[in-house]
Amino acid sequence: MCQVTTTREIRVQIVPDTDAPDPTVEFDHLGTIVSWHRRYQIGPRHGWSSPADFLADTQGRAIILPLYLYDHTVLRLSTQPWTGRAPHAEWDSGQVGYIYVPLDRVRQEYGVRRVTRRIRDQVMAVLAAEVDTYSHYLNGDVYGYIVEAVDRCPCGRETVTVVDSCWGFYGWDPMTNGMAEAIAPDYVDALKAACDVA
Numbered sequence: 001m002c003q004v005t006t007t008r009e010i011r012v013q014i015v016p017d018t019d020a021p022d023p024t025v026e027f028d029h030l031g032t033i034v035s036w037h038r039r040y041q042i043g044p045r046h047g048w049s050s051p052a053d054f055l056a057d058t059q060g061r062a063i064i065l066p067l068y069l070y071d072h073t074v075l076r077l078s079t080q081p082w083t084g085r086a087p088h089a090e091w092d093s094g095q096v097g098y099i100y101v102p103l104d105r106v107r108q109e110y111g112v113r114r115v116t117r118r119i120r121d122q123v124m125a126v127l128a129a130e131v132d133t134y135s136h137y138l139n140g141d142v143y144g145y146i147v148e149a150v151d152r153c154p155c156g157r158e159t160v161t162v163v164d165s166c167w168g169f170y171g172w173d174p175m176t177n178g179m180a181e182a183i184a185p186d187y188v189d190a191l192k193a194a195c196d197v198a
Contacts, residue, residue, distance in 0.1 A: 020142035035097030077135035136170040
C-alpha cells in the first residue's frame with residue numbers, strides 16, 4: 001500500500017434488478033387485476049370467462065378501474081387510456097381488463113362503515129399506483145443501487161470497496177422511485193450524479 005495519503009471518491013451505480021419479485025404475488029396489495037388477453041397473462045388467473053361476467057358479479061359491490069395495455073416494443077399498463085399519450089396508441093393499445101377491490105375489503109382496510117367519496121378517491125389512487133408498479137415489473141423496469149468507495153493513491157493504484165447496496169425500486173427515475181429516500185444522505189449527491197439529475 002502506498003504510504004502517501006490516498007483520496008476517496010464515492011460512486012453510485014444504478015443497475016437493473018434482475019431478480020425483482022412480482023408485486024401482485026409478493027407484495028401486500030389492495031387491488032386485484034383481472035384481464036382477458038389472447039397472448040399475455042396479465043395478473044393472476046381468475047374464473048370469469050368474460051368482462052361482462054366479471055362486471056355482473058362485482059358491479060355495485062366493488063371499486064373498479066379499467067386496465068389499459070400499450071403494446072409497442074414494451075408492455076405498459078395504466079388505468080387511463082393510452083391514446084394521445086403514446087406513439088401509435090390508437091393501434092397498439094386498448095382495454096384488457098380491470099383492477100378492483102371489493103367494498104367489504106375497503107371498509108375493513110380503512111376501518112369505516114361507509115365508503116365516502118374521499119375514501120373512494122384514495123382507493124382509486126392506490127389502485128392506479130399498484131397498476132403502475134406492476135407495469136414496471138412486466139418491463140424489467142426495476143433497479144437497485146451499489147455505493148462504491150473508490151480510493152486512489154498517487155501511485156495510480158485504485159481500490160474499490162462496496163459500502164452499501166439496495167434493490168427493488170420499481171420505475172426508472174431514482175429520484176421518484178424511492179431510491180433517493182432509501183440511500184444514506186451522504187450518498188445522495190453521488191446518486192444524482194449517477195442519474196444526471198442536477
